[in-house]
Amino acid sequence: MAAAASVTGRVTWAASPMRSLGLGRRLSLPGLRLEAVTAAVNPTLSDHGNGLGRGARGSGCSGGSLVAGWGGGAAAAAAALALAPALSAMQRGSSESELAARWEAEAEAVAAAKAAAKAAAEAEAEATAETVAEQVRVDAGAAGEPKCKAGEEQPKAPAPAQPSAAEEGDTQVLQRPPPTLPPSKPKPVQGLCPHGKPRGKGRSCKRSSGHGSGENGSQRPVTVDSSKARTSLDALKISIRQLKWKEFPFGRRLPCDIYWHGVSFHDNDIFSGQVNKFPGMTEMVRKITLSRAVRTMQNLFPEEYNFYPRSWILPDEFQLFVAQVQMVKDDDPSWKPTFIVKPDGGCQGDGIYLIKDPSDIRLAGTLQSRPAVVQEYICKPLLIDKLKFDIRLYVLLKSLDPLEIYIAKDGLSRFCTEPYQEPTPKNLHHIFMHLTNYSLNIHSGNFIHSDSASTGSKRTFSSILCRLSSKGVDIKKVWSDIISLVIKTVIALTPELKVFYQSDIPTGRPGPTCFQILGFDILLMKNLKPILLEVNANPSMRIEHEHELSPGVFENVPSLVDEEVKVAVIRDTLRLMDPLKKKREN
CATH class of the missing domain: 3.30.470.20 (ATP-grasp fold, B domain)
Structure with a gap:
């Protein structure tokens, strides 16, 4: 399998x-x-x-x-x-x-509303990109030569001085041509990504694949802290391996994307990421x-919530439990119910037992030991x-x-x-x-x-x-x-x-x-x-x-x-x- x-x-x-x-x-x-x-x-x-x-x-x-x-x-x-x-x-x-x-x-x-909002956002992004690009051109001009007035020709840059052959004595000076440099890639301007789109929170340059990218376009896998996974560790390891994510079985100083806990989560040292437990669950x-x-x-919607058995909380509602059971028996003498008693903090079937009547001696013992729920079986x-x-x-x-x-x-x-x-x-x-x-x-x-x-x-x-x-x-x-x-x-x-x-x-x-x-x-x-x-x-x-x-x-x-x-x-x-x-x- x-x-x-x-x-x-x-x-x-x-x-x-x-x-x-x-x-x-x-x-x-x-x-x-x-x-x-x-x-x-x-x-x-x-x-x-x-x-x-x-x-x-x-x-x-x-x-x-x-x-x-x-x-x-x-x-x-x-x-x-x-x-x-x-x-x-x-x-x-x-x-x-x-x-x-x-x-x-x-x-x-x-x-339709979402589609319209998306279109408006895209149009706004394009307008922002144009505005930023125009501002970049203006800034570049301001940092270089002054602008010409209307009708004037752009002043030509003076030609570089040619060295005289008679300089440094009578020896002829041979002028070397300037070295040819490879064309450099334009550096991304502040406010724009390499593709010319505006940067911002949640906006980045899309890549062809991968969860995330580091240097040279390498993928960054999702990181999972499994140091507190306990009995779910084996299944978690298999899942992480199938997803090709990164597991940290002994924790990590840097934050992880996901923290997997085996029991309740109460860790005030985690300030980011996602944890697989809700407080109070x-x-x-x-x-x-x-x-x-x-x-x-x-009580509000009896027909909608009829999938849960009739329940009483012990010891608080013991007298109510006895009275209601007796009332039903008086109305229907043929009714012979069975009840199941479940300790409040019990698990794995611990402490669960069945009774036929509220007067069962074991129920009296439960009332004196720990809170429980009794339900119709x-x-x-x-x-x-x-x-x-x-x-x-x-x-x-x-x-x-x-x-x-x-x-x-x-x-x-x-x-x-x-x-x-x-x-x-x-x-x-x-x-x-x-x-x-x-x-x-x-x-x-x-x-x-x-x-x-x-x-x-x-x-x-x-x-x-x-x-x-x-x-x-x-x-x-x-x-x-x-x-x-x-x-x-x-x-x-x-x-x-x-x-x-x-x-x-x-x-x-x-x-x-x-x-x-x-x-x-x-x-x-x-x-x-x-x-x-x-x-x-x-x-x-x-x-x-x-x-x-x-x-x-x-x-x-x-x-x-x-x-x-x-x-x-x-x-x-x-x-x-x-x-x-x-x-x-x-």
């Missing part, structure tokens, strides 16, 4: 700039496996459930390894209430075609904070080979203002290692049946390591979609629903993320720009509805797995499935964030 065919195997390396084509069309980066569905012309995010789904269904199976889910204006990113006009319009019954037509017209108007996607953010949106998940599985999807948050989101077109499907049964008091403790965490199931005797993308206990998500498609499932609809889930989740987090960002990197103060790869854990229900389980600020980018040689003795073995997916995500993320490419485009 070659790394070059990673994610979907649909890779074309012909470089091309991204062009905004409006709602429902792709922002095509043929060199990347990137695909975009955008409504950037609509700052109120009216694409929810309409244009967004239309665009996603139209472009969900081709292109790059990432999908640009949405690029919104600052208004949409700044306040969740910006959703209100669009959602209320949808509730009034606005049709998809009407919305799409209106947004298409807006996109064309924006494109780790805090924002913790289970309690995420639940509060999504629940706020559920999804009892009817989609099964493959009689096994429960979830999806790890990688999402690139490229920018907060404007909001730009890219979604990986492929991810990982992590399988349980014990055939699934609906929860009962007898099987609640069977973690290999109910919990899909890779870090738990790898210790099961039934865990299957495989180099195939479509078998084993860890597979590519694209292989799952292919299998569902062979059974007649509308995978474009599934993909569209997943994209909608991701976008709405990021929007719920964005207001507080901007507060964190502006606190750490205030406007006007030197500092790096940020981007981040997030890991979305998604469960498909039996009816194919996607459910958000959690969001990871630091998803594992390891491309190897542990292999047990003997009891208690492990070695790290390359995982081709992980490499196929993760290297593509990191490589295409780097290409999207290429700072020298941005300078050339500007």
Whole structure:
């Protein structure tokens, strides 16, 4: 399984700039496996459930390894209430075609305005060049001979004195002709580049190729500081090598273009470049904070945010949890729910357990130990080979203002290692049946390591979609629903993320720009509805797995499935964030 065919195997390396084509069309980066569905012309995010789904269904199976889910204006990113006009319009019954037509017209108007602005800028640049050139000619004349008045002839320069043959005695002096010098290239005049165009900030003489140029036209590669990459280092090294960029594994005294951190970013010594972490992201996607953010949106737009299970925060809402569960049971005696308890700071399945009733003794212990979130357990998940599985999807948050989101077109499907049964008091403790965490199931005797993308206990998500498609499932609809889930989740987090960002990197103060790869854990229900389980600020980018040689003795073995997916995500993320490419485009 070659790394070059990673994610979907649909890779074309012909470089091309991204062009905004409006709602429902792709922002095509043929060199990347990137695909975009955008409504950037609509700052109120009216694409929810309409244009967004239309665009996603139209472009969900081709292109790059990432999908640009949405690029919104600052208004949409700044306040969740910006959703209100669009959602209320949808509730009034606005049709998809009407919305799409209106947004298409807006996109064309924006494109025309941009074209006019570009033409005006080019005309202004040409006029500036002419003015500067004329000034240079005037300055050159002022430094040389004085100007003649009208009607006067230009005074001729006196002929050089000829030496007399009688000088220095009677010996004849032979005059040597002046040496012939090679024509010198005109030096660039201050204010003009060698091609006669005006210099200025962001304006430079274009070259035929290369990211940047040093002396003699040599290319300057993008520089990446990988000294703090940690577990993502192997995948990052492969990506840098494929891009022919320059890695600094031990850091660098001079600034780098990109700094790659394995965990949270808090480095006040970095004043430029780009860092792959947003300030505050780790805090924002913790289970309690995420639940509060999504629940706020559920209160405002319950139909739009029904992809997140009912949640209660412990210990603060324990009494509310008990009361609401009892109220539902009184209304429907046949309701026999199961709940899953997740510690707030837990990871890799640590501390997660299932209960059938709020009076469970383990829940009492949780109340006294650490904060947690308790959620209604999804009892009817989609099964493959009689096994429960979830999806790890990688999402690139490229920018907060404007909001730009890219979604990986492929991810990982992590399988349980014990055939699934609906929860009962007898099987609640069977973690290999109910919990899909890779870090738990790898210790099961039934865990299957495989180099195939479509078998084993860890597979590519694209292989799952292919299998569902062979059974007649509308995978474009599934993909569209997943994209909608991701976008709405990021929007719920964005207001507080901007507060964190502006606190750490205030406007006007030197500092790096940020981007981040997030890991979305998604469960498909039996009816194919996607459910958000959690969001990871630091998803594992390891491309190897542990292999047990003997009891208690492990070695790290390359995982081709992980490499196929993760290297593509990191490589295409780097290409999207290429700072020298941005300078050339500007």
